[in-house]
Amino acid sequence: MKMKLMATMGTLLVAQLASAHDLPRGKVAELGLHRLERLAILKKVDASFQVNAFSMKITVLTPAQDTDPKYQVDISQGPAADATQKTLTLLADDEAKFVSFSTNTASEPASAPKYPQKDAVGFLEVALHCVQGEQVESSTVCTDMAALAPFNTGFKSVSLQPTVDAQGAIIGAQAEILADGADSKVIVSIKNDGTLADANPVQIVKIQ
Amino acid sequence: MKISNIIRIFVLSFLVSAGAMNAASAEPVWYPLPPEAYKFGQRYPDAQNLLFAFDYGHALVYERLLLRRGTIPNPEAFEKQLIQDVLKILKNPPHIKVEEQDIAPNYVFTFPLTVNLFDWSHMLHQFVLDILATSVDRGDGMKARVNEIFKQYKANTPVVITDQCKTMLFMDGHYFSKAFRSQYPSFNLLIWSYHWFQIKLYEALMKPAQQERDVAVNKVTQKFWDLLSNLPDSADFDMMPETAVEAPTFAAMFPRIPSAFDNNHMLHDITSDILTSDKVSRDQIRTEAVRVSRMDQDPAAFKSAKCPADKP
Numbered sequence: 180m181k182m183k184l185m186a187t188m189g190t191l192l193v194a195q196l197a198s199a200h201d202l203p204r205g206k207v208a209e210l211g212l213h214r215l216e217r218l219a220i221l222k223k224v225d226a227s228f229q230v231n232a233f234s235m236k237i238t239v240l241t242p243a244q245d246t247d248p249k250y251q252v253d254i255s256q257g258p259a260a261d262a263t264q265k266t267l268t269l270l271a272d273d274e275a276k277f278v279s280f281s282t283n284t285a286s287e288p289a290s291a292p293k294y295p296q297k298d299a300v301g302f303l304e305v306a307l308h309c310v311q312g313e314q315v316e317s318s319t320v321c322t323d324m325a326a327l328a329p330f331n332t333g334f335k336s337v338s339l340q341p342t343v344d345a346q347g348a349i350i351g352a353q354a355e356i357l358a359d360g361a362d363s364k365v366i367v368s369i370k371n372d373g374t375l376a377d378a379n380p381v382q383i384v385k386i387q
Numbered sequence: 388m389k390i391s392n393i394i395r396i397f398v399l400s401f402l403v404s405a406g407a408m409n410a411a412s413a414e415p416v417w418y419p420l421p422p423e424a425y426k427f428g429q430r431y432p433d434a435q436n437l438l439f440a441f442d443y444g445h446a447l448v449y450e451r452l453l454l455r456r457g458t459i460p461n462p463e464a465f466e467k468q469l470i471q472d473v474l475k476i477l478k479n480p481p482h483i484k485v486e487e488q489d490i491a492p493n494y495v496f497t498f499p500l501t502v503n504l505f506d507w508s509h510m511l512h513q514f515v516l517d518i519l520a521t522s523v524d525r526g527d528g529m530k531a532r533v534n535e536i537f538k539q540y541k542a543n544t545p546v547v548i549t550d551q552c553k554t555m556l557f558m559d560g561h562y563f564s565k566a567f568r569s570q571y572p573s574f575n576l577l578i579w580s581y582h583w584f585q586i587k588l589y590e591a592l593m594k595p596a597q598q599e600r601d602v603a604v605n606k607v608t609q610k611f612w613d614l615l616s617n618l619p620d621s622a623d624f625d626m627m628p629e630t631a632v633e634a635p636t637f638a639a640m641f642p643r644i645p646s647a648f649d650n651n652h653m654l655h656d657i658t659s660d661i662l663t664s665d666k667v668s669r670d671q672i673r674t675e676a677v678r679v680s681r682m683d684q685d686p687a688a689f690k691s692a693k694c695p696a697d698k699p
Binding site for chain 1: 687
C-alpha cells in the first residue's frame with residue numbers, strides 16, 4: 180500500500196516537472212521577441228535590434244540549480260564588415276520568464292534591409308506564429324500543415340532575408356527556420372504588410 | 388388572395404419581426420439586472436472602486452489622444468501628465484460607474500460600436516465578479532449561475548465580443564499596431580497592470596473559503612499598487628496578460644470566458660494604437676474602429692488553433 184502510494188506520488192511529481200518544461204521552443208522564441216521589444220521600447224537596448232534583427236537562436240541550458248536559467252535566446256543583427264554581429268542575449272527560466280539580458284560589442288551590420296512597413300521583429304513574429312500552427316490573418320496555411328509541429332517543439336533558429344522584385348524593391352521577407360534533429364527547413368514567405376505570400380507561402384525543403 | 392401576395396405578406400412580416408428583434412437587442416442594456424449586480428463592491432469596495440477608476444482612465448486617455456492628435460510635440464511630457472492625472476483618479480476613485488459620454492464625448496462619438504462592445508463586455512466582467520463574490524454554493528450552483536449570465540451575454544449578438552480565442556496577431560499584426568506602447572510605454576504598462584488586476588480578481592474569488600477569498604483580493608490589490616510603484620520597471624510585462632495564464636482555476640471552471648475577456652482587452656489596446664498611430668489618418672479612425680470591432684466579434688478573424696477551450 181505504502182509502495183503504491185509512493186509510486187503514485189512519484190508519478191504525479193514527474194508529471195508536474197514535465198509540465199513545467201514542455202513549452203515548445205517556438206513559443207520560447209516568440210516570447211523572446213516580446214522581451215526584445217520591451218527592452219527596445221524602454222531604451223534598455225538599442226532600437227536597432229528591433230529594426231535590424233537578422234537571426235535568432237535558442238539554446239536549452241542544463242541548469243545546475245533550480246534558480247539557474249533554462250533557455251538562452253540570442254538575437255543577432257546582420258554581419259558587419261569585420262564579421263562581428265551585434266547580439267542581444269536573453270536568459271529565461273524554465274517557464275520562459277526572462278530574467279536577464281546582455282549585449283556584446285560588435286560593429287554595425289554591413290547592410291541592413293530597410294523594410295518599408297513592418298520591422299524585422301514583425302516578420303519574425305509572423306514566422307513564429309506560423310511555425311506554431313497559428314492562423315496568419317485569414318490564412319489557415321500554417322494551421323493546416325501538421326508537418327510544422329516538429330519545427331515548433333524542436334525550434335533551433337530562424338534567419339530573415341528580404342525578398343525583392345525585379346527592380347530591387349523590397350516586397351517582403353523570407354524566414355528560414357531550423358529545428359533540432361530535422362533534415363529539412365521551413366521557409367515562410369511574408370509580404371511587406373505581414374500577410375503570407377500568395378504563392379508557396381510555407382515550404383518545407385531538404386537542407387542541402 | 389393570390390399566392391404571390393400571401394408570400395409577400397409572409398416575407399414582409401418576417402423581415403419586420405426580425406428587424407424589431409435586432410433593434411430591440413442592439414444596445415448594451417442588461418434588463419433586468421441580475422440580483423447579484425454590483426454586490427462585489429459591497430464586499431470589496433476598494434477593488435470595485437478601482438474598476439470604476441479603470442473605466443474612467445481608459446476613457447480619459449482615449450479622449451486626450453483623440454483631441455490632441457497630431458499636436459503632441461513632447462510625447463514623454465504628455466505621458467507623464469497623463470499618468471499623474473490617472474494616478475490621482477486611481478488613488479481617489481469614483482464610487483459609481485462614470486458615464487463615458489460625460490468624460491469622453493468625442494471618443495464616444497467616434498467609436499460608437501467599440502463603446503457598445505466594451506460596455507456589454509464590462510457588464511459580463513462585473514456580473515461574473517458579483518456571482519463569484521456572493522455565491523454561497525462554490526460548486527455546481529455557482530458554475531451554473533455564471534454560465535447562465537454568460538449565455539445571456541452571448542445572446543445579444545449585435546454587441547457581443549466573440550469567445551473564440553484569437554492569436555496575438557489580432558492585437559499586434561495591424562499596420563498601426565504597437566504605436567501606443569512605443570510612444571507611451573509606461574502608460575501602456577499601467578493599462579496592462581489594470582488588466583492583470585481584473586483577471587487576478589477572478590482567480591482570487593475562486594478560493595474555496597470566504598476568508599481565503601478576502602485575503603486573496605487584498606493581496607491582488609496590494610500587488611496592483613506594487614506594479615504601479617515605479618513604472619515602467621515595476622510592471623514587468625512583455626505582453627498583455629492573458630486570462631487563462633493568470634487565472635488558471637477560473638479558466639478551468641469557465642473555459643470559454645477567458646478568451647471573451649482577452650478579446651476585450653485586445654480591443655482596448657487596438658483602440659489605443661488607432662488613436663496614436665500616424666499611419667491612421669483622422670478620416671480613417673472611425674472606419675478602422677468599426678473594422679477592428681467587427682473582427683473582435685468575428686470568431687473566424689485571427690482564430691487561434693491553440694485555444695485550451697477547443698481541446699477535446
